[in-house]
Amino acid sequence: MAESLIRFVLGGAVVSIFALTADILRPKSFAGLFGAAPSVALVSLSLAIVKHGQADLSVEAVSMIAGAAALLVFSVVTCHLIKRWGLSALPATLLACPVWLLVAFSLHAMVE
Numbered sequence: 001m002a003e004s005l006i007r008f009v010l011g012g013a014v015v016s017i018f019a020l021t022a023d024i025l026r027p028k029s030f031a032g033l034f035g036a037a038p039s040v041a042l043v044s045l046s047l048a049i050v051k052h053g054q055a056d057l058s059v060e061a062v063s064m065i066a067g068a069a070a071l072l073v074f075s076v077v078t079c080h081l082i083k084r085w086g087l088s089a090l091p092a093t094l095l096a097c098p099v100w101l102l103v104a105f106s107l108h109a110m111v112e
Contacts, residue, residue: 003047010043066107074100 041064049057077099081092 011040070104073103
């Protein structure tokens with residue numbers, strides 16, 4: 001319970017700092033880049049190193065990198081389905097989900 005509260009408070013604080021940074025930077029498209037995911041990742045990694053040491057930190061960091069790669073593939077496939085095939089967002093997303101799962105689980109198997 002205490003760890004969840006720490007994650008909540010620290011995550012909220014870091015999200016707020018990133019949001020302020022994104023508001024200051026130009027162009028405004030950086031706001032999405034500095035959204036919740038990087039700040040929550042930093043808090044998670046900080047808590048992992050404090051609680052479990054560097055071994056756990058490296059596992060979490062590699063998992064985050066693999067997840068980011070799977071998300072990148074998912075995004076490219078979704079954009080391709082929308083632009084090339086003229087699908088709307090919902091069908092393109094639903095069709096790209098199995099690709100994301102395949103990439104995510106494949107990378108997970110390679111990492112472990």
